[in-house]
Amino acid sequence: MSITNTSATIIQPLPAASSNWLRDLVGIAIILAAAIVGYFLFPNNLALLTRMIAIMLFVLSLDLVTGYCGVATLGHAALFGAGAYAAGIAAAHFGVTEPITMIAIGAVGGAVAGLVSGVVILRGHGLAQLVLSIAIIHLFHEAANKASNYTGGSDGLAGITPDPILGLFEFDLWGRTAYVFGIVLLIVIFVLLRILVRSPFGLLCRGIRQDPVRVSAMGASVKRTLIKMYVISGVVAGIGGAFNAVSTQVVGLDSLSFTNSAEALVMLVLGGVGTLFGALIGTIVFIGVEDFVSAANPFHWLTIVGALLIAVVLFAPKGLYGTAAALVERYRKGGK
Amino acid sequence: MQTFFSIGVDALAYGMILFVISIGLSVTMGLMRVVNLAHGAFAMIGGYIASYAARDLGLAYGLAVILAVAGTIIIAIPLERFLYRRIYGAPELTQVLMTIGITFCVIGIANYVFGPTLKTIPLPPDLQGPVDLGFRTIAAHKLFAIFCGVAVALGLWYLIERTSFGVKLRASVDNTAMAAALGVRTKIVYAASFALAVGLAAFGGVIGAELLPVEPYYALRYMVTFLVVVSVGGAGSIPGALIACLLLGAIDTTGRYLVPEYGEFFFYLAVIAIVWVFPRGLMGRAK
Numbered sequence: 001m002s003i004t005n006t007s008a009t010i011i012q013p014l015p016a017a018s019s020n021w022l023r024d025l026v027g028i029a030i031i032l033a034a035a036i037v038g039y040f041l042f043p044n045n046l047a048l049l050t051r052m053i054a055i056m057l058f059v060l061s062l063d064l065v066t067g068y069c070g071v072a073t074l075g076h077a078a079l080f081g082a083g084a085y086a087a088g089i090a091a092a093h094f095g096v097t098e099p100i101t102m103i104a105i106g107a108v109g110g111a112v113a114g115l116v117s118g119v120v121i122l123r124g125h126g127l128a129q130l131v132l133s134i135a136i137i138h139l140f141h142e143a144a145n146k147a148s149n150y151t152g153g154s155d156g157l158a159g160i161t162p163d164p165i166l167g168l169f170e171f172d173l174w175g176r177t178a179y180v181f182g183i184v185l186l187i188v189i190f191v192l193l194r195i196l197v198r199s200p201f202g203l204l205c206r207g208i209r210q211d212p213v214r215v216s217a218m219g220a221s222v223k224r225t226l227i228k229m230y231v232i233s234g235v236v237a238g239i240g241g242a243f244n245a246v247s248t249q250v251v252g253l254d255s256l257s258f259t260n261s262a263e264a265l266v267m268l269v270l271g272g273v274g275t276l277f278g279a280l281i282g283t284i285v286f287i288g289v290e291d292f293v294s295a296a297n298p299f300h301w302l303t304i305v306g307a308l309l310i311a312v313v314l315f316a317p318k319g320l321y322g323t324a325a326a327l328v329e330r331y332r333k334g335g336k
Numbered sequence: 337m338q339t340f341f342s343i344g345v346d347a348l349a350y351g352m353i354l355f356v357i358s359i360g361l362s363v364t365m366g367l368m369r370v371v372n373l374a375h376g377a378f379a380m381i382g383g384y385i386a387s388y389a390a391r392d393l394g395l396a397y398g399l400a401v402i403l404a405v406a407g408t409i410i411i412a413i414p415l416e417r418f419l420y421r422r423i424y425g426a427p428e429l430t431q432v433l434m435t436i437g438i439t440f441c442v443i444g445i446a447n448y449v450f451g452p453t454l455k456t457i458p459l460p461p462d463l464q465g466p467v468d469l470g471f472r473t474i475a476a477h478k479l480f481a482i483f484c485g486v487a488v489a490l491g492l493w494y495l496i497e498r499t500s501f502g503v504k505l506r507a508s509v510d511n512t513a514m515a516a517a518l519g520v521r522t523k524i525v526y527a528a529s530f531a532l533a534v535g536l537a538a539f540g541g542v543i544g545a546e547l548l549p550v551e552p553y554y555a556l557r558y559m560v561t562f563l564v565v566v567s568v569g570g571a572g573s574i575p576g577a578l579i580a581c582l583l584l585g586a587i588d589t590t591g592r593y594l595v596p597e598y599g600e601f602f603f604y605l606a607v608i609a610i611v612w613v614f615p616r617g618l619m620g621r622a623k
Binding site: 066072074120123124125126127128130131132134135136138139142143145146258262265266269273300301302303304305306307308309310312313314317 | 365371419422423427428429430432433434436437438439440441442443444445447448560563564566567568571597598599600601604605607608611612615616617
């Protein structure tokens, strides 16, 4: 059902490779510029910006399965939370406090969770798929709650004290190290994902989103490709979760919650499904507005999110980035 | 034996409440192919109206139920006209986002208007206290819920299998375009079944208020359960929904009685197992 009416957009000439690299460079420059501006504009609020980076990685990973593969999921936080808990448990119970190792452990944790939930979720289609994804996130949540010896249950997992990065940069009270670490992580992953979505594998995923029957008729295995993408998505989400654990030094049960999944989906749709920039922009706008409004009244915040969602669905189905990109495109064509 | 019996009664009552609320969702999902996550919000609106009518205005319980059903339908009609009609046939992601948006708005507004506290719906004296069945006593409101569930199931069965509206409804579910070509006014069938679904949700929300307490997060908390019921039963199937409700009610209640520390772990495990084996639901039909 979700795939049928996107087929109109199939035939699009791919931009030349050189302009792609140029775009990547511009993208990296914009992220860097935004990061530096953020650092100097909100020197006392770096914790918020750092959280934003972790969530950005999470939303990027959701974009991989929802935007590029067309899998509607409300259970993606399972991957994020698995990464966070994997890194947190390694640090708190097994004494692995080297931050880059923790991130790697988180990536592995996320990949395993991605494999498990990918295999389960891809079993169904449509409603069944959605319900399976919801069941997965609740299952992970209950399991983490029950295994309180390892996860701390509803109290959260504390006692994570990461070592200095590379033995040089210590995590300071103001969160500067964590912020810079996060930016570096974000840029590396962003570049890797740009390469991934442009690779033959990424194009195959897009083909599956548009017409799975045709792709399987061409001889590609739809399910295996999707599961691979789920594992990759798990790696990215796991890195996001692990980074969150490293920077905040706690892991809460809410990282494995349904609300977390739903919010990530809202951010992705707000920014624009199927574009990496959209995922980044959606996260910035959502968390920025949330921080501003929820200080006033959390319930008004919920009403605003609801109204925002309805408005995006009705008036800007491509999201903020998609709509802006379309406007720019139209302006350019008009100029010629 | 005592535990077994009380688990049985609770599971039956819970399952019947689930059935009354989610059967409307199942019918609209089978008919209109809309993944309506806001269905629980309509049940919640019904609960709020009944609570306001019975507790604050002091009306009789029966009147409050009727007011709740009518009021919820009146609220739902403009939503159907202006929001739902735009997402018929849209990709699932769009439908999920739109209906989650509606749910969030309803939660926010309900909290603003009625406050974050639990709302009770005072039961009439006949439904309070236990009823003696000779060998066991059970709470009257649970018996009432079971009775309502059976009545709704029979009524719907009669409506869909034995009336001309039911024939048109089934025809539209099977093949909308063909039904329209044969002179069935599918738009009216759509609107009527949407109203019916919302009305049943409101009714279930009111009679189930003892088991599923009415509060602003009701819409989000039970939304998942209702969706699960439809998915397990198979969209559009009444017997499927009934079996799913009884089965899931039994699993959930048994889990709560016997291993409460695991929360809903076994419930969701069972859901995954069932959907894994029957991806189209227990009684779902192949497309």
